[in-house]
Amino acid sequence: MSTSGTSEDWPQDHDRILLAQVDSTNAEAARRAPDLARPTWIMAQRQTRGRGRRGRAWSDPEGNLAATLVLRPEGPPARVALRSFVAALALGDALGVVTGGRGGVTLKWPNDVLLNGRKLAGILLESAGAGGRLSHLAIGFGVNLSHAPDQVEPGAVAPVSLRGETGIAIDPESFLTVLASCYAAREAQFAAGGFAPIRAAWLARAARLGQEITARTGAAETRGRFETVDEDGNLVLSTATGRRAIAAADVFF
């Protein structure tokens, strides 16, 4: 199956491609990006080689959401990368809509979404370009709507599914419609107001803000109090040896 089209609730300036199966919607995004004239969501019912952050595999049973938004954003790569926060916020908004705002949704730096403190969703940003200019940005969303994976990395936040945690059953296509609409609203906020309102909204939902956390980048580990996220999206920790701004890491609680 490969269909494209729109429905009443779908954002007017976004396109949509629905696939039965693909290796990875992010990989498909990279293949199709040169031919896409408008922001486009690519959703697959099943991925055979879903990928997660830092080269990890992303397990993707049918009934979960696997979708990638392909954008052609203007601006320097560092600003484009702030869409990581736009995306996480939009996903948090979408979950608020489907749960009727019952709460329990928090955001874990850089861009995981937690439900009742456990991992419900991950986001993977990938881009291509040359000479300081990006040709496209792919924002991949993996949401455990129906099933939580059995296996997790040692020390990682345990996974959870929306259905298992709340009893709410929503199919991926319906969830995508809500997510696309929430994303369009947050993108408009980012375009109009820059990172400041996005940052403030993200911090208002941040998991473990003010608490001790560990940031791990390769073999390097930094433990400290989670102070804030700065104007560039860095994780700021107050450590025994001073304030540290960390651009990329995995966070452990």
Ligand SMILES: O=C(O)CCCC[C@@H]1SC[C@@H]2NC(=O)N[C@@H]21
């Ligand atoms: O490691 C993470 O937490 C990020 C996981 C991102 C998974 C999604 S599923 C849709 C898109 N396609 C992929 O191959 N990965 C992302």
